[in-house]
Amino acid sequence: MEESIRWLQEKRIQKTLKALRGRGFRAHYFSAPTSAAQWVLEEARDATFIGVGGSVTVRELGVVEVLQEQGKTLFDHWQVEDPHEALKVRRSQLTCDLFLSGINAVTESGEIVNMDGSGNRVAAMAFGPRKVILVGGINKLVSNLDEAYRRIRRIAAPVNAHRLGLKTPCAKGGECTDCDSPQRICNVSLVLHRRPIFSDVAVVLIGRSMGY
């Protein structure tokens, strides 16, 4: 049974990789996070200024600490407490050499879907950084755009809102009410239908559940 599930996952992953490549993205699959992390670090070798989007998956990979030890300049607003400084860091992410982020959902037909509260993450994914690497676990794979948005509203946003201690209905009750909360984190959505003209976007899929 376990083997059959792995077989099915493999089929979905291969279909998604092929679709992503067909849309102009570089796309890679690693069964283990450690191999994915190695690949990311290799890609980061010639980057000096590295932006880190708000992503649990990127932190789970363990690359942030390594890049810091290597002496890279990181623009990581999660490491900055002062709100004004954090805003500056978010702006710096838009012109960095390499932007690392997670994925809210990726469809089997190769579309990458993300939703933000402030929009800095999706802005950097679309234009600005010389290179963009988006990492996502197998849990981010969905059939189509409808399922992608459902996943974001039912899982990614409530879990993240709860993790951040936000005052949103989903952070309290676990369900999306399409709220008008000042702390709403579903304000800006981006679908990368194909590789943006001036961007080098690589997608790294990992064969286990990561992030939300």
Ligand code: SF4
């Ligand atoms: S719209 Fe509001 S309630 Fe719905 S998931 Fe987003 S933050 Fe939560």
